[in-house]
Amino acid sequence: MAAPGRRGAALLRTLLGVWQRGPDAAREWVARLPSPLGCPQRCVSCATGPAFSGPLLASASRPSGQNSALDCFLGLSQPDSSLTCRAPAVSIRKDEQDLLLVHRPNMPENPRVLRVVLLGAPNAGKSTLSNQLLGRKVFPVSKKVHTTRSQALGVITEKEAQVILLDTPGLISPAKQKRHNLELSLLEDPWKSMESADLVVVLVDVSDKWTRKQLSPQLLRCLTQFSQVPSILVMNKVDCLKHKSVLLELTAALTEGVVNGKKLKRKQAFRSQPGIHAPSSAAKSPNTQSVGNPQRTGWPHFQEIFMLSALSPEDVRTLKQYLLAQARPGPWEFHSGVLTSQTPEEICTNIIREKLLEYLPQEVPYSVQQKTVMWDEGPNGELVIEQKLLVPKESHVRILIGPKGHLISQIAQEVGRNLMDIFLCEVRLHLAVKLLK
Structure with a gap:
């Protein structure tokens, strides 16, 4: 058994590390400390007030300032009524994580659920967007292609709604998979995910001048085969564009000028701002191309368009609220303490x-x-x-x-x-x- 001095030093190092990460991290860390009854609180889905009660000191007398992480640990900060539900932490034990994954969901009276598949070209920003939606980084992200090698699952649970995110590898052609000797999962997983999808999020990197003007043949083939699944378009990395007017041209090309079965007005598309979905109320399009058109470069069946930066929490919050609102009545698949299916x-x-x-x-x-x-x-x-x-x-x-x-x-x-x-x-x-x- 470790000596009290060693335990105290380790606790202090951990406390300082948490303190540096800010008040939100501290609140979650404190909430996971063992309870007085000795029951570990490893899965926390909501941030709460201070864990300990104590006298409040003037913020000027403390170098950390009011509501700092250290204050939260010591129980000196005021409860913040504006706190919202936080993403649960992941257990460090595989058996604990496995048990939580099969645990009976703690559903409310009127549960709603939505399975969302993220599709896009390699390096379009799918994992970055998934991490922002989840509120915690659990999927790898890099500037090199094929960072995600197989389907990964994340879970968003807020109030009565549960959104299950399927972060898939970038869509590639069979020839590319064979030429570069890539894992078969890169080729198969996006298609398998579509079989259980309630909604498809198509992500396009608008900063890539070579690919942004059209959807890839593989993506169009996937959308065509599963045309019964509703889809939305997310135009990512808009913060990298020097001239926002290019969004008008891209919107027209990627949707063929049609959103939610209606013709998109040029003025509406031009006025769309990052993080806000483009309005789809307009006149009916007289000539919508057939779904199976082999010459197609866009998809005229998107229900909504979102223009955002996946690195911006405010931009992503708009999309997250939309996804939660789309959840349909039905039983949850996971306990609210589940954040990802990964070990x-x-x-x-x-x-x-x-x-x-x-x-x-x-x-x-x-x-x-x-x-x-x-x-x-x-x-x-x-x-x-x-x-x-x-x-x-x-x-x-x-x-x-x-x-x-x-x-x-x-x-x-x-x-x-x-x-x-x-x-x-x-x-x-x-x-x-x-x-x-």
Whole structure:
């Protein structure tokens, strides 16, 4: 058993780490502390007031200021009545996560549910948008293509509505999958997801001048095969456009000038602002092309259009409220404490892979094999992780380690901070680079 001094030092390090991440993280961390009855509170879906009661001190007398994370831990902050439901943390134990996934949903009297599939080209921003919608980063994100290798599931639960997000790999052609020897999941998962979808979100990167003017043949083929599933268009990365007037041209091209079965007025499309969906009330379109038109470059059956930046919480909030409003009467699929179907180890491996893609040049990160050799709780409740990164070439070992070990150390630190936000506990991560024999 650890000495009281060691436990106190570990608690202080964790507290300082949480403090640096802000008041919201602190409220969630405090809520997960063991209750007086000894029952751990690992799954918290809503932020609450301070965990302890105590005298209020003048904010000027404390360097942290009023309502700081440290105040919240000490019980010195005023309850914030404006707090809304927060995303639940993910358990660090696989058995706990598995048990929660099969746990009977704690549904309200009038539950509503919606299964949403996100489709788009590789690197369109699907995982970034999913993370923002969920309120916690659980899906890997990088500027390189094929960061998402298989279907991942996330759950949004607010009041009586539950929205299930299926973040799919970017749609690719069979020829590309075969040419680059990519996993079959990149080819098959988007199509499998459509079979159970209630709504399709088609994401287009409007900052990409080469692809933004038309939907890919694979995406159009998917929409055509599942034309009975309602769909909406999300034009992402609008903050990267120097001239917003280009949105008018793109909207017309991607929708063929038709939204919700009605002809879109040019003035309406031009006035649409980021984060606000374009109005669809207009005159009926006299000539809507047939669904199976092989020459099509856009889709005239979108119900709504959203123009946003997936990095902007305010922009994404508008889309999130729309999705919650579209939920249909029906039983929930998951307990409100579920945030993702991924195991803790999968989340960790994906976040490490994200950093490898971000920092390593060209094709190097795609050749790295990851092997988790330790996943355990330390004596003070911290998560201890050791993962081996196996690379095929000696030159890759030197690249990954970096001068004086700075690169691998930076990757470990950044991954550790991400995991602390996901699991809401202290994380000690060790990465070892080995030559694949």
